Amino acid sequence: MSAAIVGAIVEMDDAGFIIGSYVLTFATVGLFAWRTLRRGRRLAEQVPDEEKYWL
Amino acid sequence: MLVLGGVLVAGGVIVTQFLGSAVDYYCNVDEIGTRSGCDDDRRLRVQGTVEADSVELDRGTTTFVITFNGAELPVRYEGEPGGIFKECLPVVVHGQIVDGTLEGDRVEVKHSEEYEAANEDRLEPDPRCEPGTV
Amino acid sequence: MTTTDLDAGTPARTSAPRGTGTRATRVLGIATVVAMAWLVAFGLGFSPADRDQEESVRILYVHVPTIWIAYLAFVVTAISSGCYLFGRKKSLGFDRVAGASAEIGVVFMAVTLIVGALWGRLTWGVFWQWDARLTTTALLFVTYIGYLAVRRLGGSHHQRAKRSAVLGLLAVLEIPLVHWSVRLWRSLHQEATVLRTDGDISMDGLMLFSLFVGVIAFTLLYVWLLLHRSRTMFLEDLIEDRGLDQALAARRAEAEEVRP
Numbered sequence: 468m469s470a471a472i473v474g475a476i477v478e479m480d481d482a483g484f485i486i487g488s489y490v491l492t493f494a495t496v497g498l499f500a501w502r503t504l505r506r507g508r509r510l511a512e513q514v515p516d517e518e519k520y521w522l
Numbered sequence: 523m524l525v526l527g528g529v530l531v532a533g534g535v536i537v538t539q540f541l542g543s544a545v546d547y548y549c550n551v552d553e554i555g556t557r558s559g560c561d562d563d564r565r566l567r568v569q570g571t572v573e574a575d576s577v578e579l580d581r582g583t584t585t586f587v588i589t590f591n592g593a594e595l596p597v598r599y600e601g602e603p604g605g606i607f608k609e610c611l612p613v614v615v616h617g618q619i620v621d622g623t624l625e626g627d628r629v630e631v632k633h634s635e636e637y638e639a640a641n642e643d644r645l646e647p648d649p650r651c652e653p654g655t656v
Numbered sequence: 657m658t659t660t661d662l663d664a665g666t667p668a669r670t671s672a673p674r675g676t677g678t679r680a681t682r683v684l685g686i687a688t689v690v691a692m693a694w695l696v697a698f699g700l701g702f703s704p705a706d707r708d709q710e711e712s713v714r715i716l717y718v719h720v721p722t723i724w725i726a727y728l729a730f731v732v733t734a735i736s737s738g739c740y741l742f743g744r745k746k747s748l749g750f751d752r753v754a755g756a757s758a759e760i761g762v763v764f765m766a767v768t769l770i771v772g773a774l775w776g777r778l779t780w781g782v783f784w785q786w787d788a789r790l791t792t793t794a795l796l797f798v799t800y801i802g803y804l805a806v807r808r809l810g811g812s813h814h815q816r817a818k819r820s821a822v823l824g825l826l827a828v829l830e831i832p833l834v835h836w837s838v839r840l841w842r843s844l845h846q847e848a849t850v851l852r853t854d855g856d857i858s859m860d861g862l863m864l865f866s867l868f869v870g871v872i873a874f875t876l877l878y879v880w881l882l883l884h885r886s887r888t889m890f891l892e893d894l895i896e897d898r899g900l901d902q903a904l905a906a907r908r909a910e911a912e913e914v915r916p
Contacts, residue, residue, distance in 0.1 A: 508675030510891035605781030636858035639704035
């Protein structure tokens with residue numbers, strides 16, 4: 468994204484609510500994705516590869 | 523188990539809210555005194571379109587007129603309504619009718635499901651304020 | 657989000673994904689990140705402001721896709737529950753897909769509710785009102801939290817699967833109620849713009865395109881999450897079974913020691 472677009476986004480009306488809603492969205496799904504991945508990796512270490520049907 | 527209990531309580535609260543508030547959410551202006559539950563001696567939620575050129579702000583109090591289906595109702599609200607409040611948009615005002623004026627304490631602005639790009643050059647009057655279109 | 661957030665491992669050390677990842681999920685993860693970047697560019701940048709709502713219309717591009725994909729997730733839960741319940745094999749794989757999908761649906765729906773409250777504050781002037789749409793949506797949300805709680809009640813995997821499958825098939829019936837609540841009752845929430853029966857969509861072209869980008873982005877994210885989460889659930893079940901086996905073996909060994 469060019470600097471002009473970024474500038475326009477930051478200066479729009481109600482930027483706090485609007486950008487905040489995007490940030491909240493990405494933070495929520497990002498946290499869920501990260502927790503799922505981390506748990507998957509930890510558990511996968513306790514299971515031999517032959518049992519993992521996706522490999 | 524604890525979560526399930528919480529869920530059941532929350533579900534009960536929601537259903538109560540539904541029956542108490544959501545089913546009969548508002549009365550239109552022309553239904554005051556005629557539709558059941560819309561008597562003018564009780565607390566009401568009234569829906570109507572803000573009439574053109576009727577909005578006045580005087581020392582922190584906003585007055586305007588809402589109309590629906592030919593009926594009119596003046597509204598007084600302490601403060602400035604939030605949201606996208608402006609003329610020609612439908613609003614729901616919560617309050618009590620005193621001497622023919624709705625003393626509002628909560629204004630909610632409805633917006634339609636139609637989305638149109640903002641156009642700075644728009645000069646013609648908003649068609650939604652013309653009588654007979656609402 | 658960056659690509660390293662979304663998929664396995666440090667690429668410098670190993671090229672094969674670890675954990676629940678595969679090459680396919682990695683490609684899907686990268687596509688998701690690219691689509692999300694497009695969503696930000698179109699949602700916050702290229703799309704126009706609305707005549708009435710001005711800039712706040714930009715919240716629509718996350719609010720609407722997240723609830724659509726949440727609906728999709730709950731429908732997948734219902735179908736998968738049906739496959740478990742009525743299939744001859746009683747495969748726990750279906751149960752895990754149902755559970756994983758419902759979990760993702762709840763997360764997406766939480767986003768819809770939070771973001772919707774912010775949008776409501778900007779346009780309606782209030783964060784919340786117990787109108788027909790918001791009330792039925794809240795009911796749908798707590799129903800699926802209840803579904804997830806039922807999955808954790810304990811018992812064998814098949815007990816869990818049977819209980820939750822029945823609930824998953826019943827809960828999905830709330831979705832039409834939520835969708836048509838704005839037609840059935842008077843509400844503050846507006847009616848549907850795109851998912852309507854008369855096909856008469858009143859939306860600026862670039863706005864519609866931005867919404868489309870959002871739907872693609874969250875669909876990709878959903879599929880990526882579903883693959884990872886159902887695999888994680890498989891590992892959870894497997895390790896739980898192992899733990900049970902080991903405990904049984906230990907108790908048997910103990911008993912034999914006591915017996916001389």
